[in-house]
Amino acid sequence: MSQELVLDSRLESGKTTAWWLYIIHAVSFVFSLGLFSVIPLVLNYVQRPSTEGTFVHSHHTWMIRSFWWYVVWIVVGAALFATFILIPVAYLVWLGAWVWKAYRLISGIVRLNRNEAAAI
Numbered sequence: 001m002s003q004e005l006v007l008d009s010r011l012e013s014g015k016t017t018a019w020w021l022y023i024i025h026a027v028s029f030v031f032s033l034g035l036f037s038v039i040p041l042v043l044n045y046v047q048r049p050s051t052e053g054t055f056v057h058s059h060h061t062w063m064i065r066s067f068w069w070y071v072v073w074i075v076v077g078a079a080l081f082a083t084f085i086l087i088p089v090a091y092l093v094w095l096g097a098w099v100w101k102a103y104r105l106i107s108g109i110v111r112l113n114r115n116e117a118a119a120i
Contacts, residue, residue, distance in 0.1 A: 014056040015112065017047055018063075022109045025063060029101060034070055041067045055117040059108060062118035066104040073097035 021040045028036040041064065048060035074097055080090035108118055 011054050014051040014054060018056050018059045018112055021063060022105060026105050029105065037067055058117040058120050059112050061120050062108050066101060070097055070101045
């Protein structure tokens with residue numbers, strides 16, 4: 001006997017919106033290193049209340065937290081870069097932040113496609 005998940009129109013719409021926001025975050029991340037991720041971030045904040053009580057809500061929270069932690073690590077790298085002596089360490093911090101953000105985007109999309117909540 002197979003088990004099927006039935007999605008109502010509100011949930012399906014929320015899931016589609018979250019999927020597109022992941023894509024916009026990813027495109028911004030690849031082409032501007034996340035500089036233009038502010039646009040989907042605002043949309044995450046706007047859309048999150050309408051998905052309260054669904055697994056999609058966790059995905060909006062996941063994307064919001066991913067954005068802000070990425071900003072923190074970029075700023076830490078910039079502070080290290082400003083010291084001139086720690087420039088190689090700054091590049092390592094930025095590389096680590098980039099890999100971490102890529103992981104968060106990919107794992108979020110995979111979980112959303114499986115109809116699973118994001119691991120917050």
